[in-house]
Amino acid sequence: MTHFYIWFLAFALAMDCFAVSVASGIIYGRVRWKPMLAMAFLFGFFQAFNPLIGWVATDRFRFLIESFDHWIAFAILSFLGVRMIMDSCKEEEERTFNPRRLKVIFTLAIATSIDALAVGVSFSCMGITRLVNLFYPLVAIGLVSFAMSLLGLFLGIFSGKGFARQLRAELWGGVILIIIGIKVLFEHLALW
Numbered sequence: 001m002t003h004f005y006i007w008f009l010a011f012a013l014a015m016d017c018f019a020v021s022v023a024s025g026i027i028y029g030r031v032r033w034k035p036m037l038a039m040a041f042l043f044g045f046f047q048a049f050n051p052l053i054g055w056v057a058t059d060r061f062r063f064l065i066e067s068f069d070h071w072i073a074f075a076i077l078s079f080l081g082v083r084m085i086m087d088s089c090k091e092e093e094e095r096t097f098n099p100r101r102l103k104v105i106f107t108l109a110i111a112t113s114i115d116a117l118a119v120g121v122s123f124s125c126m127g128i129t130r131l132v133n134l135f136y137p138l139v140a141i142g143l144v145s146f147a148m149s150l151l152g153l154f155l156g157i158f159s160g161k162g163f164a165r166q167l168r169a170e171l172w173g174g175v176i177l178i179i180i181g182i183k184v185l186f187e188h189l190a191l192w
Helices: 003-028 034-088 102-113 116-124 129-160 169-190
Strands: none
Touching: 003 034, 003 102, 003 116, 003 129, 003 169, 034 102, 034 116, 034 129, 034 169, 102 116, 116 129
């Protein structure tokens, strides 16, 4: 596996994190270091950890991972997206979707990294048989996802500052999550 391939893969995996982070940044409206760092860290951690799980589980559970991982990602992202859209119609004090809450951040991190399980399977299929050989790709994936998440948060905060209220940020954030879920599902089903 070349350096170019590893970094290209890392950026590709980070795109879902970036899109969700932009939507979350619009909702934040201003810099909030604690939830922003928590989101970036968890996104990076799960993007790096899930390929490891996929790699380890390949021999025993490959058929399970490949058969429905895309449906899990689609279901979680669509559920969160619909919830965000529904919350956008409520008054401020009635809203339940809050990307500043650790539970929501954790759920988003897992949902955006489910496709990374399949990357771990592909690592095994490409002949990576030793854990030490996974260190570099996993660190690259985690660092890029962390950086792209922070970039997305800042982009969302600063681009959405003036018009977030008018555009109903939760509505658009929900639409983005549903689109990402559909993309994950479509990409997998298109391979069949």
